Amino acid sequence: MTSASAAALDIRNLRTEFKIGEGWYPAVRDLSLSLAPNETLAIVGESGSGKSVTALSILGLLPRAGARIGAGEVLFDGRDLAKLSEREMSMVRGNAIAMIFQEPMTSLNPTMTVGEQIAEAIVIHRDGSRKAAMAEALRLLKEVKIPSAESRIHDYPHQFSGGMRQRVMIAMALACRPKILLADEPTTALDVTIQAQVLLQLNELKQAYGMSVLFITHNLGVVAQIADRVAVMYAGEVVELADVDTLFARPTHPYTEALLRAMPRADQSSDSLDPIPGSVPALTAMPPGCAYAPRCPYRQVRCEEQRPELAPAKDASHLVRCPVRIAAEVSA
Amino acid sequence: MMAVAAGAGLEVRNLTKHFAIGGGLLGPQAQIIRAVNDISFAVPRGTSLGLVGESGCGKSTVARAVLRLIEPDAGSVVFDGIDVRAASGSALRALRRRMQIVFQDPYSSLNPRRTIRQALEEPLWVHGRGSRKDIAEKAETAMAEVGLPKDAIDRYPHEFSGGQRQRIGIARALVLDPELIVADEPVSALDVSVQAQILNLMEGLRARRGLSFLFVSHDLGVVRHFCDRLCVMYLGRIVEQGVTADVLDRPMHPYTKLLRDSSPVPDPKARLVMTRIVGEVPSPANPPPGCTFHPRCPRASGPCFSELPQLVHRTADRLVACHWPEDWPIPA
Numbered sequence: 196m197t198s199a200s201a202a203a204l205d206i207r208n209l210r211t212e213f214k215i216g217e218g219w220y221p222a223v224r225d226l227s228l229s230l231a232p233n234e235t236l237a238i239v240g241e242s243g244s245g246k247s248v249t250a251l252s253i254l255g256l257l258p259r260a261g262a263r264i265g266a267g268e269v270l271f272d273g274r275d276l277a278k279l280s281e282r283e284m285s286m287v288r289g290n291a292i293a294m295i296f297q298e299p300m301t302s303l304n305p306t307m308t309v310g311e312q313i314a315e316a317i318v319i320h321r322d323g324s325r326k327a328a329m330a331e332a333l334r335l336l337k338e339v340k341i342p343s344a345e346s347r348i349h350d351y352p353h354q355f356s357g358g359m360r361q362r363v364m365i366a367m368a369l370a371c372r373p374k375i376l377l378a379d380e381p382t383t384a385l386d387v388t389i390q391a392q393v394l395l396q397l398n399e400l401k402q403a404y405g406m407s408v409l410f411i412t413h414n415l416g417v418v419a420q421i422a423d424r425v426a427v428m429y430a431g432e433v434v435e436l437a438d439v440d441t442l443f444a445r446p447t448h449p450y451t452e453a454l455l456r457a458m459p460r461a462d463q464s465s466d467s468l469d470p471i472p473g474s475v476p477a478l479t480a481m482p483p484g485c486a487y488a489p490r491c492p493y494r495q496v497r498c499e500e501q502r503p504e505l506a507p508a509k510d511a512s513h514l515v516r517c518p519v520r521i522a523a524e525v526s527a
Numbered sequence: 528m529m530a531v532a533a534g535a536g537l538e539v540r541n542l543t544k545h546f547a548i549g550g551g552l553l554g555p556q557a558q559i560i561r562a563v564n565d566i567s568f569a570v571p572r573g574t575s576l577g578l579v580g581e582s583g584c585g586k587s588t589v590a591r592a593v594l595r596l597i598e599p600d601a602g603s604v605v606f607d608g609i610d611v612r613a614a615s616g617s618a619l620r621a622l623r624r625r626m627q628i629v630f631q632d633p634y635s636s637l638n639p640r641r642t643i644r645q646a647l648e649e650p651l652w653v654h655g656r657g658s659r660k661d662i663a664e665k666a667e668t669a670m671a672e673v674g675l676p677k678d679a680i681d682r683y684p685h686e687f688s689g690g691q692r693q694r695i696g697i698a699r700a701l702v703l704d705p706e707l708i709v710a711d712e713p714v715s716a717l718d719v720s721v722q723a724q725i726l727n728l729m730e731g732l733r734a735r736r737g738l739s740f741l742f743v744s745h746d747l748g749v750v751r752h753f754c755d756r757l758c759v760m761y762l763g764r765i766v767e768q769g770v771t772a773d774v775l776d777r778p779m780h781p782y783t784k785l786l787r788d789s790s791p792v793p794d795p796k797a798r799l800v801m802t803r804i805v806g807e808v809p810s811p812a813n814p815p816p817g818c819t820f821h822p823r824c825p826r827a828s829g830p831c832f833s834e835l836p837q838l839v840h841r842t843a844d845r846l847v848a849c850h851w852p853e854d855w856p857i858p859a
Contacts, residue, residue, distance in 0.1 A: 459753075
């Protein structure tokens with residue numbers, strides 16, 4: 196992992212909790228991740244793994260009632276984002292840290308033209324005239340390759356297709372030249388050919404703008420396409436962290452391995468799929484030991500009693516939260 | 528067309544469905560959406576046929592038109608030698624029992640105010656399948672067959688997870704002992720691990736009950752795993768049809784190739800090396816002249832701009848609608 200001073204974003208021991216009944220239960224537990232400059236770090240996990248809650252915690256977008264950051268720091272530019280006021284945070288959000296979400300239609304204002312919306316972001320975060328902002332909006336729409344951008348800048352969001360709307364969102368995110376782009380399932384609602392276009396484009400823009408990208412997805416195929424490093428999350432914890440080649444060549448945590456075995460592939464025939472038995476534990480009923488133990492074929496007695504640490508496997512940059520598999524890999 | 532003995536499974540010929548939109552007194556000019564054009568395929572008993580394509584290609588309309596949930600405009604649908612389009616009254620009811628549908632989102636297709644028992648028993652009452660006791664027994668057997676505990680039968684849909692609800696959706700299709708299941712994106716809303724469970728469940732049913740499947744999906748991995756044969760649709764037409772693994776490994780239509788190459792696989796070494804994918808799917812209200820894929824096709828030339836290619840046999844087991852299929856040299 197990169198040292199704190201060099202990281203674009205450094206999340207340390209983040210714990211995000213939700214209030215259920217009378218108690219507070221963690222949806223994200225002791226999450227530490229650092230995002231290097233110009234790196235794409237993918238967070239992958241299934242529903243309820245805590246990947247989106249992590250994104251909302253970074254952005255200070257957790258619901259005000261019933262959710263809180265219980266512990267930890269989100270260090271960005273020498274400041275702890277978790278301690279900023281809403282006013283201070285709104286100066287960071289959409290500016291140095293931009294975000295795109297799954298459903299562009301719900302993040303766009305249906306009563307404003309796309310040009311006005313992009314220009315608005317520029318005027319709010321960067322001083323300057325509206326006219327200059329509109330010119331910049333046009334440049335951005337061209338940069339994300341909206342065909343005939345000169346006329347489409349005056350169109351409303353409903354006049355765009357899903358793929359084009361997501362491009363508009365990307366243009367808006369780029370408006371203030373962010374250092375970090377947080378993308379939460381940005382291509383999940385898109386058709387595969389459009390998804391491929393958007394993924395390629397995100398990669399080009401990352402290079403051009405020198406951004407870091409935190410890419411949240413449930414799709415391991417997409418992860419393999421776009422990520423430099425990957426964090427696999429399960430039940431609110433990072434269970435495996437590795438560079439993308441290592442993760443797919445040597446998946447070591449039993450959950451990562453199981454996910455890959457459960458996924459049917461378009462490029463290979465498979466006789467049978469191995470589903471993961473059982474289901475994700477509820478927030479209110481986390482097992483005392485390893486959260487994955489109840490579903491794990493490698494389970495030992497200690498797994499059910501002791502919560503495992505994220506520890507290095509064969510090489511130091513490959514972290515795995517499973518002493519059983521680490522031991523097996525090191526001795527192999 | 529594949530040779531199918533009369534009376535063995537489903538046979539669809541020249542199925543066509545157009546929708547009219549607009550055209551009211553004050554509305555915009557009337558437009559005809561050519562959702563499904565001249566579609567022919569067969570699903571012999573015990574086999575599964577996949578329909579794949581992107582949003583708006585007409586795959587779901589085909590699925591519904593086969594069951595007459597949407598009345599087709601032209602063409603024939605024959606099931607086990609019985610003309611589905613001509614059937615009415617009790618003949619149609621008898622057919623509907625033998626052909627059942629499973630939807631993508633079981634939550635929106637289950638009444639939230641009725642228990643699972645009520646949902647499972649209703650089709651049995653409608654079709655008059657036995658006494659009160661027989662019906663109760665059938666519903667309970669169906670629960671067990673899809674792997675749900677019998678004592679969950681008196682609960683309400685909201686008490687189940689997504690995967691469990693899809694099991695209920697399948698159980699409801701099964702209670703009438705159908706021979707054909709039309710599955711419209713049955714696993715698209717599910718997490719990978721749960722998706723594998725549902726696919727395995729359907730595979731088991733197929734083997735045990737000799738069920739046939741018409742399987743609509745946008746996910747080539749899922750289709751490759753589940754379907755013997757595959758129809759690739761683009762703008763309301765079948766552009767390629769053949770044995771699934773063969774079509775995906777050696778696509779002959781440029782659109783099939785584009786679709787396959789855009790489908791991300793969990794292997795960073797297989798990153799998309801894309802020959803600039805351009806454009807989006809045009810509106811079916813205003814399809815391009817000639818081959819409807821030509822505006823996006825890298826191979827388009829000559830007749831592609833003016834003549835619609837017919838779906839013809841390229842090999843004994845492969846139908847392709849293309850003037851310049853992939854196994855031919857690129858036109859000069």
